[in-house]
Amino acid sequence: MHSETIADPLKLAVLYRAGFGVHWNSYREAATTLTTRFKMNIGFARIREAVAVSELPPEILGLFAEVGLVNRTARELLKAAKAQGVASLVARASKADPTGKSRTDLMKLVCADEVVVGYRTQRNKPLLLAEIYSEGLKKGKWTSAEEAALSLGISRKTIARAISIAALPGEVLALFPNVGTRQGERLVHLNRIRGSKQMRALAIEAGRAIPRLSPEELIAHFLGIARGKAHATLRKSGADLVFVCNLGPVDELAETMISMLAAMVNSGLVFSRKRR
Known part of the structure; x- marks a missing residue:
C-alpha cells in the first residue's frame, strides 16, 4: 500500500476503523503499525484529525464530495467547528451550492467567520495562500506565481514563501496546524539542512511524545537538542x-x-x- 491511497483524511479514517481492534487499539498504535509494518510515515495526530473530521455531519462533508478533502481542509473545518459550533457550519452548508466551486470557495461558505476572503490578509496564513494559488492554477486563473501575485495584489515572494512552506512533509505540518510565515520559514530552513526524510522521522517521533511538545520544543527537537536538558x-x-x-x-x-x-x-x- 502506498501513502497516496490515504492522502484524503476520510480514507485514512476508514483505514483506521478497519484496523481498530485487529491491528491496533489507539491512534498511537495505528501510527506505529502503519509506519513499521506498512511503511506509511503517518503520525498519530494526523490519524486523530482524520477520524475527527470524518465524524462531522454529512451536510458538511457532502459539500466536498466532488473536490475532496485534504489535511489542510480537515484542520480548518475542525477549527471552525470548535470556534463556531457544528450547528453553525451545518446551517451554512445546507444553504450552499457546491456546483463549480473550488475547495477554497466551499471553505469560505462553510467557515465564513474563520476564513478571511481578502487575499492581502493571507500573508501570515501560508498554507491557505498556497492552496489558493494551487487551485487558481488548476482553474486557469493564472499560469505562474508572477501572474498570481499581480491578480491577488501581493508580492511574488509572498507566494513563493507560501508554496515552500506548504511543500514541507505532511507529518511536519500536522504538528503546526496554524503555522505562520516566520515559523514556516524556520521549518523550511531546517528541512533544507536535515532533508525531508529526517524531518518526517523527527515529526513522527515528536507526534508520539507525551505530553505534547510546545512549538518551541518542537523546533528544538528538529534542531537535535534533547528535550528538557537545556x-x-x-x-x-x-x-x-x-x-x-x-x-x-x-x-x-x-x-x-x-x-x-x-x-x-x-x-x-x-x-x-x-x-x-
Missing part, C-alpha cells in the same frame, strides 16, 4: 554579564550548526534584522 544561567564577572546556556546532549548536525553560530558571534559579525 538550562541557562547568568553570572557577573566584573562589569560583564555572562550568559551560559547548557544545551545538554545534541546530535552531530546540531552541534555543527551551533558551533558555526558561536564562531560568527565571536568573530564580531553584526546581525541585523531584515526588513519585510
Whole structure:
C-alpha cells in the first residue's frame, strides 16, 4: 500500500476503523503499525484529525464530495467547528451550492467567520495562500506565481514563501496546524539542512511524545537538542554579564550548526534584522 491511497483524511479514517481492534487499539498504535509494518510515515495526530473530521455531519462533508478533502481542509473545518459550533457550519452548508466551486470557495461558505476572503490578509496564513494559488492554477486563473501575485495584489515572494512552506512533509505540518510565515520559514530552513526524510522521522517521533511538545520544543527537537536538558544561567564577572546556556546532549548536525553560530558571534559579525 502506498501513502497516496490515504492522502484524503476520510480514507485514512476508514483505514483506521478497519484496523481498530485487529491491528491496533489507539491512534498511537495505528501510527506505529502503519509506519513499521506498512511503511506509511503517518503520525498519530494526523490519524486523530482524520477520524475527527470524518465524524462531522454529512451536510458538511457532502459539500466536498466532488473536490475532496485534504489535511489542510480537515484542520480548518475542525477549527471552525470548535470556534463556531457544528450547528453553525451545518446551517451554512445546507444553504450552499457546491456546483463549480473550488475547495477554497466551499471553505469560505462553510467557515465564513474563520476564513478571511481578502487575499492581502493571507500573508501570515501560508498554507491557505498556497492552496489558493494551487487551485487558481488548476482553474486557469493564472499560469505562474508572477501572474498570481499581480491578480491577488501581493508580492511574488509572498507566494513563493507560501508554496515552500506548504511543500514541507505532511507529518511536519500536522504538528503546526496554524503555522505562520516566520515559523514556516524556520521549518523550511531546517528541512533544507536535515532533508525531508529526517524531518518526517523527527515529526513522527515528536507526534508520539507525551505530553505534547510546545512549538518551541518542537523546533528544538528538529534542531537535535534533547528535550528538557537545556538550562541557562547568568553570572557577573566584573562589569560583564555572562550568559551560559547548557544545551545538554545534541546530535552531530546540531552541534555543527551551533558551533558555526558561536564562531560568527565571536568573530564580531553584526546581525541585523531584515526588513519585510
